[in-house]
Amino acid sequence: MLKFGVPLALAVLLGVFLFVGLQRDPSYVPSPLIGKQAPEFTLPSLHDPNYPVASKELAGKPWVLNVWGTWCAGCRQEHETLMAIARTGAVPLVGLDWKDDSAAALEWLRTLGNPYAVVASDPEGRVAIDWGVYGAPETFLIGADGKVLFKHIAPMTMEVWTREFLPRIQAANAGVAPAGG
Amino acid sequence: MNDMTVLHFSRYARGLLLALLVACAAPAFAIDTERAFDDPALQARYEQIGRELRCLVCQNQTIADSNATLAQDLRREVREMIAAGKTDDEIRTFMVDRYGDFVLYKPRMTPVNYLLWAAPVLLLLLGTFVGLRFIRKQSAQADEDGPEAGKS
Numbered sequence: 494m495l496k497f498g499v500p501l502a503l504a505v506l507l508g509v510f511l512f513v514g515l516q517r518d519p520s521y522v523p524s525p526l527i528g529k530q531a532p533e534f535t536l537p538s539l540h541d542p543n544y545p546v547a548s549k550e551l552a553g554k555p556w557v558l559n560v561w562g563t564w565c566a567g568c569r570q571e572h573e574t575l576m577a578i579a580r581t582g583a584v585p586l587v588g589l590d591w592k593d594d595s596a597a598a599l600e601w602l603r604t605l606g607n608p609y610a611v612v613a614s615d616p617e618g619r620v621a622i623d624w625g626v627y628g629a630p631e632t633f634l635i636g637a638d639g640k641v642l643f644k645h646i647a648p649m650t651m652e653v654w655t656r657e658f659l660p661r662i663q664a665a666n667a668g669v670a671p672a673g674g
Numbered sequence: 675m676n677d678m679t680v681l682h683f684s685r686y687a688r689g690l691l692l693a694l695l696v697a698c699a700a701p702a703f704a705i706d707t708e709r710a711f712d713d714p715a716l717q718a719r720y721e722q723i724g725r726e727l728r729c730l731v732c733q734n735q736t737i738a739d740s741n742a743t744l745a746q747d748l749r750r751e752v753r754e755m756i757a758a759g760k761t762d763d764e765i766r767t768f769m770v771d772r773y774g775d776f777v778l779y780k781p782r783m784t785p786v787n788y789l790l791w792a793a794p795v796l797l798l799l800l801g802t803f804v805g806l807r808f809i810r811k812q813s814a815q816a817d818e819d820g821p822e823a824g825k826s
Contacts, residue, residue, distance in 0.1 A: 522730055525774040592743060618747045625772040627730035627744055 524625050526641045531558075531633070532623040539590050539598055539612035546587070546613040551635070555642075555665040556585045557658070558633040559609070559649070560621060562593040563601045565629040571648035572605050578654055579608035584634075584662050588612035591621045591629055634658055636665045710753045723752050723765055728777050736779060 526532075531548065538544040559575065561568040579586055588609035590598045595614055602612070615621055624633065634643040642661050645653055711717040724738030729745040737745040737752075748769070755765045769777045781787045 519733065522774060522776050525771060592747075618743070622747060622751060622772060625774070627773065 520628075521646055522627065524641070524644045526625055526633075527644060529641060531635045531639055531641045532620070534613065534620040534623065536589075536613035536615055536620055539588070539595060539602075539614045542595075542614070546611050551585070551587065552637075552639050554584075554637050555662050556587055556635050558587050558589055558624070558635060560589045560591050560624070560626050560629050560631040560633075562591045562629050563597040564593065567648040568630045569605075571630055571650070572608070574649045574651055574654070575608035576606050577651065578649070583659065585610040589620065589624075589626075590614050591626065592616060592618045632658075634661055636661075710749075711756070716756055719762060720753060720756055723756075723762060724749060726766070726779050727752070727769055728773075728779055730773060730777065 533548045535545050535547040535549075538546050575586060586609050588611070590612050593614075593616065595616070598612070598614075602609075613620070618626075624631075628646065630648055632645045632649050633641055636642045642665065643657055645657065647653075709717060710720045721738065725736050727737045727748060729735045729737045729740040729742055729748070731742045731744050732740045735745075737748045739745075751768070752765055755768065760768075766778065770782075775781060775784070775787070781790055783791060
């Protein structure tokens with residue numbers, strides 16, 4: 494019994510490990526920023542380089558940071574979803590135009606629509622590094638207290654938005670106004 | 675054409691081919707050929723750290739190996755931090771704070787990683803244990819069968 498049982502158990506265990514490994518996406522790297530204070534930034538606005546976009550000004554209520562670029566196919570893919578999310582007005586969407594050509598980015602927003610409350614321009618990618626960005630599109634949810642609540646790496650879908658973002662936004666809003674007022 | 679010219683030509687062609695191959699191979703040695711520092715000690719540190727950090731868009735490559743824009747940006751950060759007098763540990767911490775432990779090719783000794791570091795020793799011990807048990811069982815078998823049974 495033991496002669497066959499032990500190798501069989503080991504083989505099954507190995508099989509379970511390999512099977513779980515198959516389900517995992519190796520390109521997904523969990524962010525160490527979750528639960529921590531979001532990195533602060535001040536960057537020129539895409540629409541008016543003289544106007545600074547400062548993360549501090551967004552404090553006090555939840556907001557979303559969406560990292561995108563016109564060179565990024567996944568960003569084109571999620572654009573309609575972002576437009577739909579923006580229409581719900583649940584939370585302000587802040588764009589981070591990452592290592593992009595500003596003229597191309599403006600043209601993109603003109604032709605496809607602009608889902609963002611404001612877009613910060615990061616041509617050198619320094620703020621993106623502070624946020625641990627490694628592949629656009631990436632979408633962060635920041636709470637009213639300035640902590641990073643969630644990060645989604647891949648094009649945004651309504652399913653992800655409804656499942657992961659909305660409940661957290663509702664919880665964050667409830668935290669700000671516990672009396673419901 | 676006599677034999678001499680054939681020999682001459684083939685030598686020449688062989689030399690040319692070799693030179694061509696070497697020329698093709700040279701860029702493969704390093705993506706980041708530009709020297710970052712005049713000081714050889716700083717340059718050595720820069721190259722060493724570049725080899726320890728993972729390029730997250732092109733996983734399984736270090737930032738020294740990769741020409742992805744993110745790798746270029748991370749090399750720039752490393753260069754600037756070395757120039758600013760930061761220590762190697764401070765640079766590693768900077769990267770881990772942003773990208774997590776996965777950015778390090780050489781995992782740190784943290785509680786999460788204890789099992790990872792211990793795994794080779796544990797597996798060696800397990801292998802020794804199984805091996806010894808097997809040998810003992812074999813020799814016990816041989817003893818049972820009598821002194822002549824093991825011989826063939």
